[in-house]
Amino acid sequence: MTTDNAYDLVILGGGAAAFAAITEASRRGLSTAMVNTGLPIGGTCVNVGCVPSKHLLAVAEHAAAPRENPFDAVQYGHEPTVDWVTALDQSDALVERFRRTNYVDVAEHFEIDIYEGYGEFVDGTTIAVVNGADEGAQITGENALVATGSSPWTPPIDGLDGIEYYTSETILEERNLPESIVIIGGGYIALEWGQILHRVGVEVTILQRSDRLLSGMEEQLGREMERAFETEGIDVLTGNEFRRVRGSVADEGDTMESAVTVETVADGAERTVTGKALFVATGVQPNSEDIGLEPVGIETNDDGTVRVNEHFQTTNPDVYAAGDVIGDPELETVAAKEGNHAVKNAFGNADISIDYDAVPAVVFTSPEVATVGTTEREYMDEHGTCSCRTIQMADVPKAKAVQDTRGLVQVVKHHETDAIVGVHMVGPRAADMIPEATLAVKFGLTVDDIIDTIHPFPTFSEAFKQACQAFRRDVSTMSCCVE
Structure with a gap:
């Protein structure tokens, strides 16, 4: 592709925010093109982030199974060994499959024109490909989206x-x-x-x-x-x-x-x-340098993130931005939601935003870490008081049964309305437990709403319910089945 082309939407970047944007644009019948360089199509998550790291975490978990085994009834004859090269080869193959089915095939299905090379804004909503396979091409859109992601950041340490x-x-x-x-x-x-x-x-x-x-x-x-x-x-x-x-x-x-x-x-x-x-x-830094932002009126913050309003519109009203390049929270799911909303706002005057207080975050270690909403310190700073309860996983029946009692669950509620405003946990299956807590924060459920919801027994999800019950009773003297 070496000619000038006009589209409804042009995108700089090829990750989660970009692909959520082209999906919404296609639904609206809009013509779309993107310029991608650096990481292959799919961006950080599929290529060097979520997909390979979670695959390798699973490899590592199986390698650690004999050492972590809590049951005397289970005996291992020998310690496992890990062939790291094979692990990486399998990870690379997995990434390739994800990239093909979730990104390349999707772009082909939606008939998206993909320009390979380094792109930069040269005028308004016009992006020029300044090097790479499609060097010399220029694409112009009614609106543009900056979705260039982020890269690892190195602190200024001597040496x-x-x-x-x-x-x-x-x-x-x-x-x-x-x-x-x-x-x-x-x-x-x-x-x-x-x-x-x-x-x-x-x-x-x-x-x-x-x-x-x-x-x-x-x-x-x-x-x-x-x-x-x-x-x-x-x-x-x-x-x-x-x-x-x-x-x-x-x-x-x-x-x-x-x-x-x-x-x-x-x-x-x-x-x-x-x-x-x-x-x-x-941490990471936004990929906002040398892409022609300032000449077309797109301002950045002191940390390099692209400045946007609550509708993801930059200081150039015809250009929107989404994903890691606009800053925290740097999560694949958030980037996708931002990309989707940016298109709805640009072409549908939807005026929609995201409630970032109801965005969960997970660390996929063992035990897992999961969190959503306001922390105890944040609530104290805002209200001067905190109505919080913490229970230990060691007191949860399922954790006792499987002999994995690492971790805790903390619930922060509003001191007047009893609405749940924050849930924070460490423990087995925390990543699978946090969606219920996210719904509670998002829709303002109270601790009594959770208490009154029957949870299957025995499950780790009861830990959230037990933390809510701690506002109403002494859970240390509570039997398993008390509601």
Whole structure:
């Protein structure tokens, strides 16, 4: 494609937000084109995010099964081994299938023109392909959508720019894992990859700048995960003030062995943490540079995210933006919803937005972490009081029965109306439990609404109900069947 073309909608990017947008545009009978570069069609989630990481988490979980087995009645004859190359090959094959069926085939079905190359705005809603397979092409739309996603962000630590390190993208290219690895960061990427690597045989140390893991979530969740990781054998050091990172190479006979040293201060004491390799998992940055935003009147915030109003419209009224490029929450499902709403607003004057307070977030570790709505601290800051209850998974009948009692569930309710405004949990199946809590937050259900709803017994989902019951009774003296 090397000619100029006009469409109803032109999109810069090819991930979840873009594909949700083309789906809605097709439903409306709109002509659509997209320009994609960097990651292949499908963006972060399918290529280097959700799909490969969850596949490898499952591989790691099976590898850890003998060590995690709580039942004396079950005996394993030997420890399993993990063929990392085979695991990556199977992950790559899975990604390829997802990319083909969920993205490429979808684009072909909707007859979307895809321009391969680096795109940038050159005038109003006109995007030029400045390099790549379709260099020289220009596409113009009645409206445009910026959906360029995000990339791993590296913090300004002395020495870091002078050594090699892994990110959540580059680790997927490594066929020969190191004996040990130091992970800088304490968010969901650090935790998921830390557990994957530990369970396939790598010695893992996690260094977090904040005083707890998962610092953006309810405080109890990060502390609970720190205990779970330490019990599993993953070293965690929080409250770090990073001073310097150094790399070195030593002659080990027939091979040259590399190593990395992180110099930090934690709890007022100088610490030196070493490993064979470094993994930087400190978040992401929006892909908003060098795509021609400023010349066409699209403003960005101080952190580089594209500035939008509640209807996803940029400061150029004919251009909308969605997905990671507009900032938190950087979730595939949110990006898709934003892309869908952007098209409805641009072409249908729908004036719809998203209630971000009712968006759940999950960390797919073992145990899982899931959260939705207001945290205890946020509620305290707003109201000066908090009506909160926390129950331990150790008191939940299903957890006792399967001998997996790690975790907790906390419910935050409005101190006057009893409406549930936040639910935060660590535990087995937390990812599958959070949708009920999300509905409660979204529709303003009260703790009594949950109590009055019969839950199957025994299930982990009863933990949410039990946390609601804690507002009404002493659950420590409650039998299994009390309503």
